[in-house]
Amino acid sequence: MPTTRFPRYFNIFHDKGAFAGLFFAALWAAACSSPPSYPTSPTETPPSIRPNAPGDLAPPLFTEEKRNSVFAGVAQITGTGFAPGMGPTCTGFLLDTSAPNAPAYVITNGHCVDILDAITVLSGFPADGLASFARFANPEGTVAPNTIDVRVNEIAWASMRGTDTAVLRLDRTLGSLTEAGIPSYRIRGFAKPGEAVHVVGIPIDGVPSEQQVLRRVDCTAHAPSRLLEHVWLWDQSQGGDCWGIRQGSSGSPVFDRNQQVVGVLNTTTIGAEKGGECYLGNPCEVGPAGTLHRDNTSYWMSLGELPGCFDDKGVFSLEQAGCPLEAGPPYQVLNANAYARPPAHFSLTVNSTATDPIVFKTGPLETTDCRSPEGYGGSLEMGALYEAEINASKGHVLFCATGKNSDGQLALRQAGFAVVEIDTTAPVRPIQLTVTTDENGALYEPVFSLPELASFRIKHGPTDTIDCANPEGYRDYAVVPVRVPSAELPVRVCVIGADLAGNPSPPSSFPIPHP
Structure with missing residues (x-):
């Protein structure tokens, strides 16, 4: 794939007058061809773009359609993880800091730099990744020439605590990218409920590498809320009926009609299985009445306050x-x-490099906010096991812990948390059994599907005599396929599943005939 790369001395001549312009005109002519010019606002309003089904891909954005060029500042991000040159493939966008001589910054998700927990915060972490801008499609639907690749040299900040956001510093100035025709984008607050927005990203799941190009999806914003997914609790989230979101779309900017960014996309319920709401890949909104699961909904993190993290020089x-x-x-x-049946208990530890005493609070998830000072008290010893009964019979309970800043105020921005779901319902996902047979007999194993089917009890016996409803004879499945000799076939396999809280399913029956 042809790419355009800037020479390392590009910034030396930035804003240096006519000589610099003549120098680079000659340089580009010798290297290949002049970079395309990308305007900072669309020349016309594109038609509404919406896939036919939630899991379908949106059509590519073609390079010859000038109205698409405003999205050249959306990039594919690769190799930006803990190990140099390694990491997930995501999307990001160039931030407008109004400081042409300052480093350029790309915004993406915290999980796009290999953070997968709710405790890690990275700051000033070296990186060796790549941001590939202007990945438009040619008429054949493959990546067009004149993409612009820029090195990512630092994870300026990243976390999945409270927000799934990463700030990446590039090895070019904002001004150098602007001169190359790459637009940057301003950030605003939440979209209004019902407001039209559009997601521009580069999905990769099921997409050949040569077709991993910019795609746009139009949708409508819902009301903001907190969002719970697995071990993560995000404070300022917003969802919408945005379809066509796949792996690789993470970090995509969500634009309003003026191409201002209302958020950075980070998760979706598209393709989620029934049951196990609020688990990995199946997020839930948190509202006054508890958690709410919406099918075929995609979510983004608000970035409205992020510009406050840049000084007057754009750093x-x-x-x-x-x-x-x-x-x-x-x-x-x-x-x-994370999951328990009544009577439930907290069992956890709190850790920090700070030396101040730890204070904590607990309460219903829907009414408890770790970033609020109300309710903190008590005292915990650093690293000691904390155990206490949870006074709830259902729903989600939040545990918060923090200390004090040097000014004596609670360190609310650094508060740690854990969410426990009190679950009393049986798994709703059907149990599946994998069976392979040969001349020697059969091998069978139940299929795990967290959080609904996290463990199993099994037994098997003659088809006409075994009773799956009889609790006798069941044993814990040891995560090793069970062999049934050919002489014992046919048999009936009985399986009882249990979720992460320990709630059992009704028994399921699977006949295995003689091969």
Whole structure:
């Protein structure tokens, strides 16, 4: 795939007058061809773009359609993880800091830099990734020439605590990318409920590499809410009926009609299985009445306060008074039991590099906010096991822990948390059994499907005599396929599943005939 790369001395001549312009005109002519010019606003309003079904891909954005060129500042992000040059493939966008001489920054998700927990905060972490801008499609639907690749040299900040956001610093200035025709984008607050928005990203799941190009999806914003998914609780989230979201779409900007960014897309319920709401890949909104699951809904993190993290020279700094991101040592809640049946208990530890005493609070998820000072009290010893009964028979309970800043105020931005779901319902996902047979007999194994089917009890016997409803004879499945000799076939296999809270399913029956 042809690409256009900037020479490392590009910034030296930025804004240096006519000589610089002549120099680079000659340089580009010698290297290949002039870079395309990308306007900062669309020349016309595109027609509404919406896939036929939630899981379908949106059509590509073609390079010859000038109205698409405003999206050249959306990039594919690769190789930006803990290990140099390694990491997920995601989408990101170039941030407008109004500081042409400052480093350029790309915004994406925290999980796009290999953070997969609710305790890690990265700041000033070296990186060796790539941001590939202007990945439009040619008429054949493959990546067109004149993409612009820029190195990512630092994870300025990233986390999945409270927000799934990462700020990546590039090895070019914002001005150098602007001169190359790459637009940057301003951030605004939440979209209004019912407001038309559009997601522009580069999905990769099921897409050949040569067809991993920019795609746009139009949708309508819902009301903002907190969002719960697995171990993560995000404070400022918003959803919408945005279809066509797949792996690789993470980090996509969500634009309003003026191409201002209302959020960075991070998760979806598209393709989620029934049951196990609020688990991985199946997020839930958190509202006054508890959690709410919406089918075929995609979610984004609000970035409205992020510009407050940049100083007047356009440099990212956690020391800025208006920066909402965690700046100090995080308080980490470890080893918490995420699922329980009544009577339920907290069992966890709290860790931090801070030396102040730890205070904590607990309460219903829908009414408890770790970022609010109300309700904190008590005292916990660092690293000691905390165990206490949970006074709830259903729903989600939130545990918060923090200490104090140097000014004596609660370190609310660094508060750690854990969510426990009190679950009394049996699994609703059907149990599946994998069976392979040969001349020697059969092998069978039940299929795990977290959080609904997390463990199994099994037994098998003659088809006409075994009773799956009889609790006698069941044993724990040891995660090793069970062999039935050919001489014992046919048999009936009985399976009882249990979810992560330990709620059992009704028994399921699977006949295995003689081969």
